[in-house]
Amino acid sequence: xxxxxxxxxxxxxxxxxxxxxxxxxxxxxxxxxxxxxxxxxxxxxxxxxxxxxxxxxxxxxxxxxxxxxxxxxxxxxxxxxxxxxxxxxxxxxxxxxxxxxxxxxxxxxxxxxxxxxxxxxxxxxxxxxxxxxxxxxxxxxxxxxxxxxxxxxxxxxxxxxxxxxxxxxxxxxxxxxxxxxxxxxxxxxxxxxxxxxxxxxxxxxxxxxxxxxxxxxxxxxxxxxxxxxxxxxxx
Numbered sequence: 001x002x003x004x005x006x007x008x009x010x011x012x013x014x015x016x017x018x019x020x021x022x023x024x025x026x027x028x029x030x031x032x033x034x035x036x037x038x039x040x041x042x043x044x045x046x047x048x049x050x051x052x053x054x055x056x057x058x059x060x061x062x063x064x065x066x067x068x069x070x071x072x073x074x075x076x077x078x079x080x081x082x083x084x085x086x087x088x089x090x091x092x093x094x095x096x097x098x099x100x101x102x103x104x105x106x107x108x109x110x111x112x113x114x115x116x117x118x119x120x121x122x123x124x125x126x127x128x129x130x131x132x133x134x135x136x137x138x139x140x141x142x143x144x145x146x147x148x149x150x151x152x153x154x155x156x157x158x159x160x161x162x163x164x165x166x167x168x169x170x171x172x173x174x175x176x177x178x179x180x181x182x183x184x185x186x187x188x189x190x191x192x193x194x195x196x197x198x199x200x201x202x203x204x205x206x207x208x209x210x211x212x213x214x215x216x217x218x219x220x221x222x223x224x225x226x227x228x229x230x231x232x233x234x235x
Contacts, residue, residue: 003056003060004055004060004063004064006054007050007051007054007055007056007060007061007064008064008067008068010050010054011047011050011051011054011064011068014046014047014050015043015047018043018046018047019043022036022039022040022043025039034140034141034144035141037140038137038140038141040097041133041136041137042133042137044100044101044104045129045130045133045134047108048108048125048126048129049126051064051065051108051112051125052112052116052122052125052126057117058112058113058116058117058122059113059117061108061112061116062108062109062110062112062113062117063109065105065106065108065109065112066105066106066109068105069101069102069105069106072101072102072105073098073101073102076097076098076101077098080094080098096212099212100212100215103212103213103215103216104215104216106216107215107216107219107220108129110220111125111128111129111219111220111223112125114223114227115128115223115227119227121230123179123180123182123183124223124226124227124230126179127175127176127179127180127198127222127226128219128220128222128223128226129219129222130172130175130176130179131172131175131176131198131199131202131218131219131222132172132202132206132214132215132218132219132222133175134171134172134174134175135167135168135169135171135172135175135199135202135203135206135218136168136206136214136218137171138167138168138170138171138172139160139164139165139167139168139171139203139206140164141167142163142164142166142167143160143161143163143164143165143167144164146163147161147162147163147164148161148163149161149162149163150162151165151207156207156208160207165203165207168199168202168203168206169199169200169203170199172198172199172202172203172222173195173196173198173199174195176194176195176198176199176222176226177191177192177195180194180195190233194226194229194230194233197225197229198222198225198226201221201222201225202218202221202222202225205217205218205221206218
C-alpha cells in the first residue's frame with residue numbers, strides 16, 4: 001500500500017470488520033468476560049500489522065496512529081452515553097476503552113518512530129508490541145484462572161499473582177523469540193538470552209505498572225531492552 005490515505009483506509013476497514021466480528025461473537029456465543037476483553041485486546045494488537053504493512057513509511061504509519069486516536073476519541077465519548085455500551089465492551093471503569101485506545105495508538109506512534117524510523121528495524125516494532133500483547137493476555141488469563149500466590153511488597157497492591165507473572169514471562173519470551181527467529185534465524189543462539197531478558201524486564205515492568213498504563217510502559221521497556229542488544233549482535 002502506498003501513501004497515508006490508502007493505509008488509513010485499510011486501518012478503518014480493519015477495525016470495522018474486527019469490531020463487527022467481535023460484537024457478533026459477543027451476541028451469539030457465551031464468552032466469559034475476561035476472554036472477551038482479551039479478544040478486544042488481540043484485535044487492538046493485531047492492528048499493529050496494518051501500521052507496519054499497509055503504510056509505506058514509519059512516518060506515515062506514526063502519523064496515522066495519532067490521527068486515528070484523535071478521530072476515535074470523540075466518537076467513543078459519544079458512544080459512552082449509549083445505554084449498555086460499557087457492559088457490552090466489559091469496561092471495568094467508565095471511559096476505560098477510550099483511554100486504552102488512546103494510550104495504545106500513542107504507544108504505536110512512538111515505537112514506530114523509534115524502531116522503524118530511527119533504527120530501520122521494523123521487526124523490532126512487532127517484537128516490542130508482542131512482548132507486551134501476548135504476555136499481558138497470558139498473565140490475565142492464567143492469573144485469573146490459576147492465580148493463588150498474590151505478590152505483595154513495595155509498589156505492589158497485592159492484585160497480581162506469581163502464576164500470572166510467570167505466564168507473562170514465558171509467553172513474552174516465546175513471542176519475542178519467534179519474531180526474531182522469523183527475521184534472522186541464522187543467529188538463533190543469541191536470540192534465546194535476548195528474548196529471555198526482554199520478557200523478564202517486560203513482565204517486571206507490567207507488575208509495577210498501575211492503572212492500565214502497561215499498554216505504554218511494557219512495549220517501550222521491551223524496545224529499550226532489545227535495542228542495545230540487537231545493535232551489539234548486529235542483527
